[in-house]
Amino acid sequence: MARDRAQLPRSGTTAPPGLARQHDQRRTAFAARGGLVAESVPRAVHPAAHARGLRARPAPARPDQPAVEIGAGVVKLRVDGLSVRFRLPGAVVHAVTDARFELREGRCLALAGESGCGKSVMAHALLGLLPGNADVTGHAWLGPLDLVAAPEKVLARQVRGRMIGLVPQSPAAHLTPVRTARDQLAEALRELGRTEAPDEVAARAGLRPQDLDRYPHQLSGGMxxxxxxxxxxxxxxxxxxxxxxxxxxxxxxVDATMAELRRLCDEGRAVLVITHDLRAAERVADDIAVMYAGRIVELSEAGAFFAGPRHPYARGLLDALPTRGFVPIPGQPPELTRLPDGCSFQPRCAQATPACEELPVMSGKGVACHHA
Incomplete structure (x- = not known):
């Protein structure tokens, strides 16, 4: 391992072209490039895409589903009935089911829940980054554009990087190790057709010009x-x-990262944070959406949520925090290939009654529970 580190290029040097090319060929869809991805990434298929001709159109009304409106400001993103299924040999994974929420400019929505509940799948569905065995239904309106129905060419050339910026999980792992931060930022700007200098963009993220001349292995976690x-x-x-x-x-x-995201939000951007860390969410979020087994079960303003969550699962998440008693939720989440017909949280819920054998609907108050 020490020998491999010694062979990494030093600051101010250029990596061998062959090595750089080899890494670029191996990069995944989430590598650097400011949230851009290669157009060869398999595109999940919207079942009605061919019939609709893939044109943006007004979102349909859903009188059977009460709207949950939180916050003020212009709506930047409206997710309406978004569902994601993964087809596997002999099984179907119900990763996201009937998700509905709005994200407004100048506000941060934290999508919270345990690992495996469908949070990241939701984010990847918005960006068109799901594998080819994914079936996506519903709508995600970014202005007049339905992201779910949009073709890959539109997502690659107009959406990723230009309309939606992606901050990936474990950012250091998504930076090209043999190129400086300056090179990678300059490449992203070229591909986006931007005229700003890398130093100018870096300054908006709290970076100094000299920071850009470092390779990823020379960067601290915060950098x-x-x-x-x-x-x-x-x-x-x-x-x-x-x-x-x-x-x-x-x-x-964590606190510094949340402060950076809060700053972006305060500049007027809409920010969607996918997290399992409610302590971090409390630092940055204006609104909270709690996900369990692929469904959003509570949606409310952050202040009201942390003062008194209404869904039993949401209360359990807060009670499990070290600062609130460190009481774990009993049991395990259901397998997403075998979801129950009723409330998915019923087997773990102390309030469960026979009524919970029926699927609860999200109320206009922002909670999907028969007893809330």
Whole structure:
């Protein structure tokens, strides 16, 4: 391992072209480039896409589903009945079911829940980054554009990086190790057709010019996070999606990362934070959406949520925090291939009654529970 580290290029040197090309060929869809992805990434298929001709159209009314309106300001993103299924041999994974929420400019929505509940799948569905075995239904309106029905060419050339900036999970792992931060940011700006200098964009993310001349292995965790933020901001997008931005970070760095995202929000951007860390969410969020087994079960303003969550699962999440008693939720979440017909939380819920054998509907008050 020490020998491999010694062979990494030093600051101010250029990596061998062959090595750089080899890494670029191996990069995944989430590598650097400010949230841009290669057009060869398999596109999940919307079942009605061919019939609709893939044109943006007004969102349909849903009188059977009460609207939950929180906050003020212009709606930047409206998710309406979004569902994601993964087809596997002999099984179907119900990763996201009938998700509905709005995200407004100048506000941060934290989508919270245990690992595996469908949070990141939701984010990837918005960006068209799901694998080919995914079936996506419903709508996600970014202005007049339905992201679910949009073709890959539109997502790659108009949406990723320009309309939505992605801050990926573990940002250091998504930076090209043999190229400086400056090179990667300059490339993102070129691909986006932007005229700003890398230093100018980096300054918006709290980076100094000399920071850009470092390679990823020379960056601290906080510095790598800022480089990821700079890449996400390269196209000056009005919407930022941060996917588990605090994973693997110590608490001071978590706080710094949340402060950076809060700053982006205060500048007028809409910010969607995917997180399992409610302490981090409390620092940054204006609104909270709690997900369990693929469904949003509570949606409310952050102040009201942390003062008194209404769904039993949401209360359990808060009670499990070290600062609130460290009481774990009993049992395990259901398998997403075998969801019950009624409330998925019923087997773990102390309030469960026979009524819970029927699926609860999200009320106009923002909670999907028969007893809330």
């Amino acid at each position: 790598a996070q800022r480089v990821a933020n700079a890449l996400a901001l390269a196209g000056d997008p009005p919407l930022i999606v941060a996917d588990e931005p605090t994973t693997g970070l110590d608490r001071p760095l």
